[in-house]
Amino acid sequence: MTSLFTPPAPGRTPDPNLAHRRAQVTVTLTRDDGAPLAGRDVTARQTSQSFGFGCIGFELLDHITGESQDPDYDAGLAEHWLGVFNRATLPFYWGMFEPERGRPRTERLLAGARWFVERGIEVKGHPLVWHTVTAPWLLDLEVDEIERVQRDRIRRDVSEFAGLIDTWDAINEVVIMPVFTAEDNGITRLAHERGRIEMMRLAFDEARAANPDATLLLNDFDMSTAYECLIEGALEAGIRIDRLGLQSHMHQGAWGEDRTLEVLDRFSRFGIPIHFTENTILSGDLMPSHIRDLNDWQVDHWPTSEEGEARQAEELEQHYRTLYSHPSVESITYWGLPDRGMWLGAPGGLLRPDGSPKPAYHRLKRLVTEDWRTPEATLRTDDDGRLQFEGFLGRHELTVGGATALLDVDAPGEVTAEVVVG
Known part of the structure; x- marks a missing residue:
């Protein structure tokens, strides 16, 4: 796991570690034919929150x-x-x-x-x-x-x-x-x-x-x-x-x-x-x-x-x-x-x-x-085409060579996804 943040803390109370705003993402990158993109450098960039x-x-x-x-x-x-x-x-x-x-x-x-x-x-x-x-x-x-x-x-x-x-x-x-x-x-x-x-x-x-x-x-x-x-x-x-x-x-x-x-x-x-x-x-x-109605102060x-x-x-x-x-x-x-x-x-x-x-x-x-935005980073996929990172919730853009795919990270905690990069 590429960790860009401090460890998350559980609970429903205010959380300075912001675990409820982040996810630990494992994503498998494949080609159109299903073959994994192994050993490839991938640029991950958050595009929206x-x-x-x-x-x-x-x-x-x-x-x-x-x-x-x-x-x-x-x-x-x-x-x-x-x-x-x-x-x-x-x-x-x-x-x-x-x-x-x-x-x-x-x-x-x-x-x-x-x-x-x-x-x-x-x-x-x-x-x-x-x-x-x-x-x-x-x-x-x-x-x-x-x-x-x-x-x-x-x-x-x-x-x-x-x-x-x-x-x-x-x-x-x-x-x-x-x-x-x-x-x-x-x-x-x-x-x-x-x-x-x-x-x-x-x-x-x-x-x-x-x-x-x-x-x-x-x-x-x-x-x-x-x-x-x-x-x-x-x-x-x-x-x-x-x-x-x-x-x-x-x-x-x-x-x-x-x-x-x-x-x-x-x-x-x-x-x-x-x-x-x-x-x-x-x-x-x-x-x-002493002003009760804010509109009264002119x-x-x-x-x-x-x-x-x-x-x-x-x-x-x-x-x-x-x-x-x-x-x-x-x-x-x-x-x-x-x-x-x-x-x-x-x-x-x-x-x-x-x-x-x-x-x-x-x-x-x-x-x-x-x-409060996932830092842009270049990561490398393993032999199975997987990479891991921790990021804030929102849309992320994954770029391999000249190809780009989008990944929506919508829920906190551990997230697993497969993305086809055509």
């Missing part, structure tokens, strides 16, 4: 569709994006996607989804049901009609994007949905009438009917027991939740390892894989701790700083290492690459307003492309 390292793709849409007002900046943004991430989240906020009833902006997001998929990036749609940034024209409808058009909207969009987008935040922030008071909206009216459980049933049932193969998330920012109770209620009602989405917009300070593990301990008990769907860590002044200028960038880099690396070490977590999405256009104007991006990378960007890139 099973774990989801995500970021929103909102800021790239103008670049993708040729509508950029700053082509050089946007081209640089795309280059930095593709240099780290393998999962993209695209915006399906109903009020932006279909501001005028019956005229959804489907083509723009289809173009965005195709661009990412063509580059090997898996895409998620966010969200199908939410009470914020929702269609204003819903306010003109009665509750029964709101429900009907919400159901139609889910089926339409999930069907039209199937094959490009097969992962969705089915419903977002249900804990607060029926009691949301910041603004009147049709979805809160519907949730108040139907209740949280039936809103979840609506979202998951309609999305699954439109695409039975879709991966559907329940997503929320509320990490209290209220969210746990909501999950319990949904499961008891027979609603199938494929993934749990947990948000962590850390505008008031990074969670740190202890709080992150405490949250993971509580939510991993459901046995549902966890996606940390919305992560933000600031590189400037923190929001005051400032004219919120700059990044040298001291803040150093802090952000340390906190981001600790956060990602903590999440990656936990076997319940299968994806992490950072909520915005550049400071320009960041939610609330916060300095939470990994790039400065001029597009230059902050230290946190370099830290994350090193983790994703070096620390």
Whole structure:
């Protein structure tokens, strides 16, 4: 066995040795006629990772569709994006996607989804049901009609994007949905009438009917027991939740390892894989701790700083290492690459307003492309055409002479495979 790592440790608790992210692979290489490729040098290189390292793709849409007002900046943004991430989240906020009833902006997001998929990036749609940034024209409808058009909207969009987008935040922030008071909206009216459980049933049932193969998330920012109770209620009602989405917009300070593990301990008990769907860590002044709703903190200028960038880099690396070490977590999405256009104007991006990378960007890139990727190596097959190596889960490219074959390593532990190199 060619060992590139420290020995794995068993268990379901956080594992610094990352045994749950790696496999010990024995692969036999043969020619088309079945004869083993004995005594041959083979270059093994990982080309993709099973774990989801995500970021929103909102800021790239103008670049993708040729509508950029700053082509050089946007081209640089795309280059930095593709240099780290393998999962993209695209915006399906109903009020932006279909501001005028019956005229959804489907083509723009289809173009965005195709661009990412063509580059090997898996895409998620966010969200199908939410009470914020929702269609204003819903306010003109009665509750029964709101429900009907919400159901139609889910089926339409999930069907039209199937094959490009097969992962969705089915419903977002249900804990607060029926009691949301910041603004009147049709979805809160519907949730108040139907209740949280039936809103979840609506979202998951309609999305699954439109695409039975879709991966559907329940997503929320509320990490209290209220969210746990909501999950319990949904499961008891027979609603199938494929993934749990947990948000962590850390505008008031990074969670740190202890709080992150405490949250993971509580939510991993459901046995549902966890996606940390919305992560933000600031590189400037923190929001005051007395602010309860992050949207209530509005400032004219919120700059990044040298001291803040150093802090952000340390906190981001600790956060990602903590999440990656936990076997319940299968994806992490950072909520915005550049400071320009960041939610609330916060300095939470990994790039400065001029597009230059902050230290946190370099830290994350090193983790994703070096620390958590199988190092490229040249190995030699034995007399039976076998070679062994230990690597991270994902797709690997095996090159012998001028021929190349692909090997998908999908499960941790010991993996045995046979690969034909034509």
